[in-house]
């Protein structure tokens with residue numbers, strides 16, 4: 015899994031902070047994809063689906079069992095239903 019690496023070669027620091035990652039679904043996990051190089055201020059990161067609050071890196075494909083067959087990558091490990 016790729017993390018929120020802070021790029022020092024592409025971002026010019028001029029007293030401003032890195033842009034904050036979006037958390038569109040307000041589940042506390044911010045989306046690194048929408049804003050590459052963003053920083054998860056005030057929250058964890060790595061939300062692979064920032065439109066569904068039930069999907070996050072701490073989600074589970076197994077609990078509830080129905081998640082196993084919902085066609086979603088509930089735990090953001092890159093594998094749907096696994």
Ligand SMILES: [Ca+2]
Pocket residue numbers: 036037038039040041042043044045061063064
């Ligand atoms: Ca989110």
Ligand SMILES: [Ca+2]
Pocket residue numbers: 075086087088089090091092093094095096
């Ligand atoms: Ca998964």
